[in-house]
Amino acid sequence: MVVPSSATAAIAAFGDGAGITVLAGGTVVTPLVTHGALWPHRVLVLRAAGLDGIEDGATLVVGGAATLAALAEVAPEPLAGAARIPDYEIRGQATVGGNVMIGGDLQPALVALGARVRSAGAGGLRVDPVEDFIAAPWGRLVLSLEVPRPQAGAFLQQRRRHSHTHPVLSVAVARRADGVHVAVGGLAERAPAVACPSVERALAAGAPVREAAERVVEDVQPQDDSLASAWYRRRALPVLVARALERLEQLDAAEGRR
Amino acid sequence: MKFVVNGAQHTTVAGPLTTLLYVLREELGLVGAKAGCQHGSCGACTVLIDGEPRRSCLTVVATLEGAEVTTVEALGDRSHLSDVQVAFNEHYAAQCGFCTPGMLLAATALIKRKGGPVERDEVVEALGGHYCRCTGYVRILDAVVAASRGERLGAMAPSALEIRGVAP
Incomplete structure (x- = not known):
């Protein structure tokens, strides 16, 4: 030692x-x-x-x-x-x-x-x-x-009831000087988090939040594990991403950025 | 490795990767900290290390040099219960008692941290890592909030020993 x-x-x-x-x-x-x-x-x-x-x-x-x-x-x-x-x-x-x-x-x-x-x-x-x-x-x-440090950010997580299990899904969004960045984790047990360039590009091109969030499935390869199926993850992820982005919009509005 | 347990200096003979939980229970005979899940999830082994609630099952001897450990044994005894212990008793916040030492220590640390009345959601947040399978938590929350406000109901539930006539 x-x-x-x-x-x-x-x-x-x-x-x-x-x-x-x-x-x-x-x-x-x-x-x-x-x-x-x-x-x-x-x-x-x-x-x-x-x-x-x-x-x-x-x-x-x-x-x-x-x-x-x-x-x-x-x-x-x-x-x-x-x-x-x-x-x-x-x-x-x-x-x-x-x-x-x-x-x-x-x-x-x-x-x-x-x-x-x-x-x-x-x-x-x-x-x-x-x-x-x-x-x-x-x-x-x-x-x-x-x-x-970003201009604003939000973190959302979908979990099972037990606070110590790995997350079913987690979503992080941040508004940085060059635009909004999106990343997701929990795609499988201990799988590394990944960035979501398709969502980011859609946002940069002016797509509405919900539409941009749908693109997340192009950026990830969710797996089946003991917490959730890949099918569930693919269905739930756009919803979580949209919610995180909406939170970011609320923060932007509250702070008069857009 | 030397550290203080409940005010007394202790030099452990255990190896560096032995958990504090093991040292407390097996070496010192302090069985207040419970060996529950033993991977940090259930909260039953919680003790105070330098005043902060920590999982004794996740803390190894190698990281304890000079630390001050407080277990539920130092919180109070049958004739001099701490305020939080009195509140747990008055509010029937303990049933089987397995989670109680961890709950008591985490609640004691929370009240000390806040230095005054605590809100219910603060208790939920502070005790979120402690499982109770008996009470449904409501009475535990009641007890901690009451203790933080210095409220006393004045009616202590009789202890099991009193019921059996073993203690006055």
């Missing part, structure tokens, strides 16, 4: 990530160890590594070991909404980096916001667009997220 006391030491201990289990908040790793599903060779404990800092500004910089509770305090929508999904205790314990690694609720929000992920691992430090990072996150240590 390694408990580094600086980011530099954490990066050195992580190396290329081979054979190392990262323990930050412990909400994912601990149950696996408790129930015997994971027998870690080496454990990197991030508790004292100083990776939990948050720098507020035009771009929000959030340390990989910052908690969801800390993120929800400062993040713009749709990210704050996504960070508030789990219950009070889990928010205070679960970390931003862990959530991104396991395909958590933050992913669609980060995609819609055009966030970047700073990570360490084989080949050294890297900064990737979040979409590229979440497509192949393994072997990387999330150091921080860089989140540009």
